[in-house]
Amino acid sequence: MRKCLKRIISCLLVIITLGSLVFSGIFLEPNVLAINKGAEYESGIIEGDPLDIWYTWINTRWIQLLYASYVSDIYPPPFLSIMAQHFLGDNNTEIFFAMNFIGIEFFDDENNNSYFDMDPTSGASELRYFIFPNASFSVVPINVTKSILEYNNKTIAVYRWGFSFNSVQGCLMDNNGQLVYSENDEIIDVIVEYLIFEYELRVYQDTYLCEIKQSIEIGNITFYEYIPGVGRYPLSNSSSFYNLGLSLIFAITLASNMNLTFMSTTENRTLRDPNLTPTPVQNITLNNGTHTFLEMGFNENYTIFPENQSYRANVVAYSKDSLPSATVLQFYTKNDVYDFIGSVFKDSVVFPSEVTPDLSYNRSTFIYRIMYPMWQGRKISHDPKILVYPSAKLLSEYVSIPPGVAPMSYLFYHSIIFLTIFVGVIFFLIAVIRAKNIKRNELSPSTENISN
C-alpha cells in the first residue's frame, strides 16, 4: 500500500511538473521587453523612460498592423493614438499607411455647409478654437483578442483591440495658437470625459479583404477656468462653446515603392496636393490609376447621446498646412512612439530599405477632419471604416494562436510546440515499452514441467 501511494505521488509530481511547464505561459503577462514580429497578434508594453508605449501588433500574413500609444504608471501620459499598416498590393506594390489622431477643434459654421471653410490666400477661416490634448489622467488599453466568425459560408478572422483615454485635459487655444482666457482673465481648460478608440480588423479568409472598423466615442466635454495653484472651476458661460461644431483631426502618412494617389471619389480630386483646398470626402481611395489598394469609407451618420439621435458627419480633406498652429504640433513631429513604429517596420525583412516610414506630421500626405456640426457638448459615437485589398502574401510567417488564448511570446509558443512533441514522443515510447511488458507478463501456458 505504501509503495503504491509513493508511486501515485511520484506520478502526480511528474504530471504537475510537466503541466506547469506546458501551461505556465497562459498566466504570463504580455511581452514587456520587445515586440515579437513573428506573433500573429499580441498586445504589450515597451518600457521607456519616463513613458512606456503600449502597442497592439497584428500579423495576418496579408496585412501587418501596429497600433501604439503612450502609457505610464507615474505621469499622466501624453495624448497620442496612431495606427500603422503594411501590406502588398498588385504589381508588387508595397504600402505603408499610418493614421495619426492629432486633436480636437471647434468651428463656427457660418455658411451652414456643415464643415469649416478656410481660404489659404486670405487666411479667413471658420475655425474658432482647438484643444491641443495635453495628457490623460488615466488610460485603459484594451488588449487584442481574436475570434473566428462564420458568415454565409465565409470564415472571417476578427481581431479587436482599443484604447481609452480618460479625462483628457487640454488648454483651449484660438486659431492663432494663443491661449484663450475667460472673462476673469483665467486660462480656459478643457476636460474631455473620455475618448475611446476601438478597433476591429476583419480578415476574410477567402478573398483576403481586410476591413478595419474604427469606433470613436467622445464623452462630455467640460470647460473650466484654470487658476494655477488653486484649481479648476466650471466656466459660467460655456454654452457659447456648445453651439460650435466639433471636429477631430487625423493625419495620413503614406510610404510606398510605387507612385500612388489618394483620391476623393466624391470630388474626383487627388488629395496629395500641397495647395489642397477643403475637399469633402465621404470616400477616399488609394490607387495607381488602375488598381485600388485601399478605401476609406466614413459612415455618414454619427449618434449623439443620451438622445440617441443621428446626424450627418462630414469628412473633409485639407492640406497639412491647415493645421491650427505649427508651434504646438512639435509633438507630432518627433516622438518615441513614431520612432518605435518606424523601427518595427524599418528593420522588417518584408519592408524594403528604400521605403522608410516617417511618421512626423510634416511628412503627412494630407489631413482629414471628421466634423460633427451638431454636438452640444454631449457624448458622440461614430464608426468610420477602412477597406484594404492585399493581393499578395507578406513574406513573414506567424504561428497561429487559437481564438480566446491570451497572446504569448513567440519563444514561449515555440516551447509549447516543442514540449508537446517531447511529451508525445516520451509517452509514445512508454506505451511501446508497456505493450511489450504486457505481452511478456501475460498468463501464458508453458510446456515446462514443474513438480508441485
Next chain:
Amino acid sequence: MRSVVYEDLSENAFKTYVYLITRRDHCAGPREVQRALGFSSPSSALFHLNKLVERGLVREERGIYYINDIKKIGPLRNFFIIRNKLIPKDLIYFLIIFEFTIFDTFVLLNPDEIIEFLALFPLFAAMVLFLINGFHELLLRRKITKFFVMKKK
C-alpha cells in the same frame, strides 16, 4: 502439462495469490481458497498456499494465510493495486495523456495548422497505443480473476 506464471510458481498458485490480494483483509483459509478457485479438495488449496509461504509471499498464522507485503509478480505488474482492486496501469496513463491531448488540441494549439497537427501526432499515437494496452490489461485481469466472476454467477 502445467503453466508457469512467475519463476517456478504455477498458474493455480498465482491465482491463489491473486485471490488473497483481492480479499478485503488480504487473508483466507485453505477451505475458502478451495471454494473460490474450485480446487478438488482443501489439501490442493493448502498445497498452493504452502508454495506461496515457501516463496515468502504469504505467511500462515493459526490456519489463516496472510499476504506479507504485496509483491507485483508476473501479470500483476500491469496493474496498480489500490486496496483490493486491480486497476490497469495503461488505462490510467491513457486518461492522463487524453487530458493533455485535449487541452493541447483545443486550448493551446490549432490542429488546422500542419505544424501544430504534426506536433500533436505523437500524443495521438501514444493515446491510441495506451488504449490498446489498457484493453489487453482488462482482458488479462478478467483472465486472472475469472474464478470470481464464475463464483458470482
